[in-house]
Amino acid sequence: MWLIKTGLSPYTMDNGVTGAYQREKWNMTYGGASDDGAFSVIQTSDGGFAAAGFTGSYGAGGIDMWLVKTASDGRLQWSKTYGGPDNDSASCLIQTADGGYLLSGYTNSGVQSQSAWIVKTDVSGNMKWSKTLSGTAANSVVPTLDGGYAIAVEKQDAFGFIKTDSSGDVLANQLYPTPSSQASAQAIVQADDGGYAIAGWTSNPDTGLHDTWLVKTDASGQQQWSQTYSELGGYDLIKTSKGGYALTGDRAFLIITDASGNVEWNRLYDMQTGNGSQYFTRMQSLIEASPDHFVLAGVHNGGQYVNLQFEWIQVALKSGDQLIPPETTILSPIDTTYTERNIPLTFYVNETIRFTVYSINGLFNTTINGNRTLENLPNGSYNVTVISTDTDYNTAPSKTVSFTVNSSEPYVLPKVTIQSPICQTYNTTQLTLNFSVNQRVFWTAYSLDGSENKTAYPNSILFIANGTHQLTVYAGDIVGGEAGSATVNFNIAVSSSSPFDGGGYGNMINEVIEAVAQITTSETFLITVAFLALVLGVVIIVVVIVTRNSSKQKKLPRIVR
Numbered sequence: 022m023w024l025i026k027t028g029l030s031p032y033t034m035d036n037g038v039t040g041a042y043q044r045e046k047w048n049m050t051y052g053g054a055s056d057d058g059a060f061s062v063i064q065t066s067d068g069g070f071a072a073a074g075f076t077g078s079y080g081a082g083g084i085d086m087w088l089v090k091t092a093s094d095g096r097l098q099w100s101k102t103y104g105g106p107d108n109d110s111a112s113c114l115i116q117t118a119d120g121g122y123l124l125s126g127y128t129n130s131g132v133q134s135q136s137a138w139i140v141k142t143d144v145s146g147n148m149k150w151s152k153t154l155s156g157t158a159a160n161s162v163v164p165t166l167d168g169g170y171a172i173a174v175e176k177q178d179a180f181g182f183i184k185t186d187s188s189g190d191v192l193a194n195q196l197y198p199t200p201s202s203q204a205s206a207q208a209i210v211q212a213d214d215g216g217y218a219i220a221g222w223t224s225n226p227d228t229g230l231h232d233t234w235l236v237k238t239d240a241s242g243q244q245q246w247s248q249t250y251s252e253l254g255g256y257d258l259i260k261t262s263k264g265g266y267a268l269t270g271d272r273a274f275l276i277i278t279d280a281s282g283n284v285e286w287n288r289l290y291d292m293q294t295g296n297g298s299q300y301f302t303r304m305q306s307l308i309e310a311s312p313d314h315f316v317l318a319g320v321h322n323g324g325q326y327v328n329l330q331f332e333w334i335q336v337a338l339k340s341g342d343q344l345i346p347p348e349t350t351i352l353s354p355i356d357t358t359y360t361e362r363n364i365p366l367t368f369y370v371n372e373t374i375r376f377t378v379y380s381i382n383g384l385f386n387t388t389i390n391g392n393r394t395l396e397n398l399p400n401g402s403y404n405v406t407v408i409s410t411d412t413d414y415n416t417a418p419s420k421t422v423s424f425t426v427n428s429s430e431p432y433v434l435p436k437v438t439i440q441s442p443i444c445q446t447y448n449t450t451q452l453t454l455n456f457s458v459n460q461r462v463f464w465t466a467y468s469l470d471g472s473e474n475k476t477a478y479p480n481s482i483l484f485i486a487n488g489t490h491q492l493t494v495y496a497g498d499i500v501g502g503e504a505g506s507a508t509v510n511f512n513i514a515v516s517s518s519s520p521f522d523g524g525g526y527g528n529m530i531n532e533v534i535e536a537v538a539q540i541t542t543s544e545t546f547l548i549t550v551a552f553l554a555l556v557l558g559v560v561i562i563v564v565v566i567v568t569r570n571s572s573k574q575k576k577l578p579r580i581v582r
Contacts, residue, residue: 049095053078073114082106101146105130125159173209180206195242208258222254248282346417435505
């Protein structure tokens, strides 16, 4: 038996983008020299885990039903086997209201043929009672609203439903015949109306493939309706947060339906080509981690030379209607009081997005590329909202989360450092403003000689007149208030008043102008100009005379009548 525990792990990319992903926290194996395995795992009320399946290493013989209990870090606390000399195994496990456990599966011990079997234990795994039921296997069990149990039972060519009281005594036993010669009821849930939904697979004689069959009953197990989803077999079923159902199975399909079983979403996630007879991937477990966010787990066959591998898939659901905006869910912070100043901002969006921004207390919208940390928050109350825009430019905000920071840690104002200008005298009126801030801030601004603040950007150009000046750069903290500043005094002393004096070109231009003025007022310059004007007049007269004589010598064109 192999258990893997995962958890969110933050990351920071080279470009500064931060986020979180599911990372293995620990994995443990349990068992002995023979085959051992698990088909169901749950988190227990004490924060640990319990897994049920089979063991060939321990027990009375053959393979036995096996229950393993661990601490939250995977350390084995105890294990128990149930069964006789023949093969017995568990398919499903739940924790009961009294803190004990109920296992469902099958037994071959002490019966003429394989039979459905349920076992009830106390909190330490000691058997309290067991019941043999009609059918070949009890593949799924759920607690009922009245304190009993509802069980999906496997038959040769039908789905079976058994309802028991808290002691395992049968109250209802129903069969739902299928049109095929083979069928397997794999999962059961209690519906919102008190009835039940059962899902599994049936063989299709026309295609030779498996179909998924969903059956809805009333509280007594009487069938109300059924739906068939072709060419892929179903292995798990859950109720969705919107009142419908979600199913998964072969080729990692995910079907989302309404409360009547009508398909609202249907997609394959195995990323393979081929038909339903090529089961590259089979998902056997499904949860809705949060609204419209599903996690599928099962096995994947990588091909002829690759053994079966464990695989899990996350799906963030979105309707095919492109006018529907994205749905953003904030995972952290939550509505609580934090005693630390750095608060993780984590969220997910149910579709591919173009960009995301967040806002605190309604101030500013800051673009983010993923999860980040709200750093160095002062004590106080906060409201945070994340706004996402999808690839079709549909935009929608998340629900606003309110939280409070009440920390004894010292609040450190952002530190501003001005690199340019510095305290000196400059012979140019064009200066570069360069500065840095030691933490993430919402805004930066500068003020020159007490004037109104202007937005400040590093490496920006300032044009400043002659004189003595004082420049202050401000950094606004993450909630928009003034939080830090730095001031520098400097002088501008440029000799020329020319508008071009910034780079030293003013003096050069003025010198050229003065030289030209001297030349144009000299006697030599005036005589030269008069001579050139006389020569130009003579040339014009000669050109006019030559042109007139040429025109007189031309013959008139002959007119042909």
